[in-house]
Amino acid sequence: MGTGRRIYKNTIYLGAAEIVSKLLQFVVMLYAARLLSKGDFGKFNFALSLSLIAIVFADLGINSFLIREISRDRRLAGKYFMNAFFVKIALAFITYFLIAAALNALNYPMDTRQIVYIIWIFAILSTFTELFYSIFRAFEMMQYDAFLKIFRMALLTAAGLYVLFSGYGIVAFSYTFVLVELVVVLAAFLIALKKFIAINPFFNFKFAKSMLKSALPFGLAFVFGSIYFYIGSVMLSKMRGNEEVAIYSAAYNLALALLFIPTVYTNAIYPVLSRYYKSSKEKLGILYEKSFKYLYIIGLPISVGSYFLAGRIMQFFYGNEYASSAIALQIISWYMFIKFLNFLLGTTLSSIDRQDKRMLGQGLTAGFNVLLNFMLIPKIGYVGAAWATFATEIFLFILYYLYVSKGLYFYNFGRILAKPLIATVAMLLVIKFAGFGLILTILVSALAYFAALYFLRAVDEDDKKIMRTIFQNERLQQDR
Numbered sequence: 058m059g060t061g062r063r064i065y066k067n068t069i070y071l072g073a074a075e076i077v078s079k080l081l082q083f084v085v086m087l088y089a090a091r092l093l094s095k096g097d098f099g100k101f102n103f104a105l106s107l108s109l110i111a112i113v114f115a116d117l118g119i120n121s122f123l124i125r126e127i128s129r130d131r132r133l134a135g136k137y138f139m140n141a142f143f144v145k146i147a148l149a150f151i152t153y154f155l156i157a158a159a160l161n162a163l164n165y166p167m168d169t170r171q172i173v174y175i176i177w178i179f180a181i182l183s184t185f186t187e188l189f190y191s192i193f194r195a196f197e198m199m200q201y202d203a204f205l206k207i208f209r210m211a212l213l214t215a216a217g218l219y220v221l222f223s224g225y226g227i228v229a230f231s232y233t234f235v236l237v238e239l240v241v242v243l244a245a246f247l248i249a250l251k252k253f254i255a256i257n258p259f260f261n262f263k264f265a266k267s268m269l270k271s272a273l274p275f276g277l278a279f280v281f282g283s284i285y286f287y288i289g290s291v292m293l294s295k296m297r298g299n300e301e302v303a304i305y306s307a308a309y310n311l312a313l314a315l316l317f318i319p320t321v322y323t324n325a326i327y328p329v330l331s332r333y334y335k336s337s338k339e340k341l342g343i344l345y346e347k348s349f350k351y352l353y354i355i356g357l358p359i360s361v362g363s364y365f366l367a368g369r370i371m372q373f374f375y376g377n378e379y380a381s382s383a384i385a386l387q388i389i390s391w392y393m394f395i396k397f398l399n400f401l402l403g404t405t406l407s408s409i410d411r412q413d414k415r416m417l418g419q420g421l422t423a424g425f426n427v428l429l430n431f432m433l434i435p436k437i438g439y440v441g442a443a444w445a446t447f448a449t450e451i452f453l454f455i456l457y458y459l460y461v462s463k464g465l466y467f468y469n470f471g472r473i474l475a476k477p478l479i480a481t482v483a484m485l486l487v488i489k490f491a492g493f494g495l496i497l498t499i500l501v502s503a504l505a506y507f508a509a510l511y512f513l514r515a516v517d518e519d520d521k522k523i524m525r526t527i528f529q530n531e532r533l534q535q536d537r
Contacts, residue, residue, distance in 0.1 A: 066199075072321040074203035081210035083314040085217045089230065090307050090375055097227040099299030102306040104173040104231070106290035108180040111156050113283045115148040115184045117269065118276030120191040127195035134192060135254045140265040141188060149181045163295055175231040182238040189245035192253050201248050205241055213237045274416060281419035285426040285449055289442040292430045297438045305439035307375050308385035309446070312393045315359060319352055319400035330408035341409075342466060348401050350473045354516075356397030358506045361481050362499065363390035365488050373495050388443035395450040402457035411464045418456040425452050480509035 090098050119141050127134045156177055160170050186205070193201045216233045250256060290309075294302045326348055333341035363370065367386040371379050406415040426449040433441025462468065487502040510516065 070203035074206040099303035103294040104176040106287035112180040118272035122272035179234040278416040281423040284423040323404040360394035414460040483509040
C-alpha cells in the first residue's frame with residue numbers, strides 16, 4: 058500500500074475514533090455532573106486531573122519513542138516492547154508514591170484519597186493500553202487503535218450511565234473506569250500478541266536505561282503539557298474546594314469535547330509538513346499559511362458563539378445547578394480559539410525538527426500557568442482558573458509563533474483576519490435576533506457565518522488545491 062493511501066486510511070480511522078470517543082466522553086461527564094452531587098463531581102475531576110498529571114511520569118515519552126524506533130525496524134518490536142513494559146511497571150510504583158506523598162502533604166481527607174487511588178489504577182492501566190497503541194501505530198495499523206478507542210468509550214458510556222442512573226455513587230462510578238480499562242488493555246494485549254509481537258520475558262537493564270534516556274525529551278514535553286492542561290483543577294481543589302472544581306470542569310469539559318477538530322486536522326497534515334520540510338520549503342510554507350487560515354476560520358465562530366450563548370449552553374447541558382459555570386465558559390471560549398492555532402504551531406515545530414523549542418515552550422508555559430493560578434485562584438476562584446487557562450494559551454501562542462517564525466519564516470496573519478470577523482457579524486445577528494431554540498440557533502448562525510464567508514470569497518481555489526494535496530492519495534509520495 059502506498060504511503061499516501063496509508064496516511065489517508067489511518068487519518069480516517071483515527072479521526073472517526075477521535076470524534077466518537079470525544080462525543081461519548083462528553084456524554085459520560087455530562088451525566089456525571091447532573092447525577093452526582095456538585096462536590097462529588099468536583100472530587101472526581103480533581104482525582105482525574107491529578108492522575109493524568111502523574112501518569113506522564115509512568116510513561117516519560119516511552120510510547121512516542123517506541124513509535125519512532127519500531128517504525129524504523131519492526132524486527133525490534135518485541136525487544137522494545139518487553140523492556141518498555143518492565144520500565145513502565147517500575148515507573149508506575151514511583152507515581153503511586155508521588156501521589157501518596159502529594160495527598161499526605163496537602164492533607165486531603167480519606168474519601169478524596171480513595172477516589173484518587175482508584176482513578177490512579179485506571180490511569181496506570183491506560184498507559185499500558187497506550188503502549189500497545191504505540192505498537193499498532195509503529196506498524197501503521199491504526200484501525201486497531203481506533204477500534205479499541207471506540208470500544209473503550211462505548212463500554213464506559215454504557216457501564217458508567219448504568220452506575221450513575223442506578224444511584225451507586227462516585228466510588229462505583231470510579232471503579233467503572235478501572236474495570237473498563239482492564240478489559241481494553243487485555244483486548245489490546247491479545248491483538249498485539251496475535252498480529253505484531255512475540256512475548257519474550259527479556260529485560261536488558263542497559264538497553265532499558267538507554268531507551269529511557271532517549272525517550273526523555275518526549276517525556277518532558279508531555280510532563281509540561283499535562284501540568285498546564287490539568288493543574289488548574291488540582292490547585293482549585295486545594296485552594297477553594299471541590300464544588301468550584303465542578304463549576305470549572307463543567308465549562309472546561311465542553312471545550313475539551315471540541316478539540317477533536319484541530320486534533321484530526323493536524324494529525325492529517327503532520328506527515329505532509331514533515332515531508333515538505335525535506336523536499337520543498339515553499340510548499341511547507343504554503344501549507345502552514347493555509348492551515349493557519351483554516352483553523353482560524355473554524356475556531357473563531359466556535360469561540361464567539363460559545364461566548365454569547367454561554368448561559369444557554371450551560372442551562373441546556375447541565376441545568377440550573379451549573380448556571381454559574383457560564384462565566385467560566387465565556388472565558389474558556391477564547392482559550393479554545395487560541396488552542397486551535399496552537400495545535401498547528403506545535404505540530405509545525407515538530408515537523409521542522411524543532412521539538413526542543415516545543416518542549417521549551419511547554420515548560421515555560423507550565424511555569425507561567427502555575428504562577429497565574431497561585432495569584433488568581435485564592436482571589437476569584439474558578440473564574441481565576443479560567444483566566445489563567447486563557448492567558449496561558451496566549452502565552453504559549455506567542456512563544457510558538459516566535460519559534461516558528463524563526464525556524465520557518467515570519468507569517469503576517471493580519472491579512473486573513475478581516476473576512477472571518479465580518480462573517481461573525483452575520484452570525485451574531487442570528488444569535489441576537491432570531492429567537493430560536495439553542496440547537497436551531499447554533500445551526501442557523503453557523504449557516505449564516507459560512508454563507509457570509511462564501512460571499513466574501515474567504516476560501517479560494519488555492520485552498521481547494523491545498524486540501525487535495527493533503528488528502529488525495531496520488532499527490533502523496535508512494536512506496537516503491
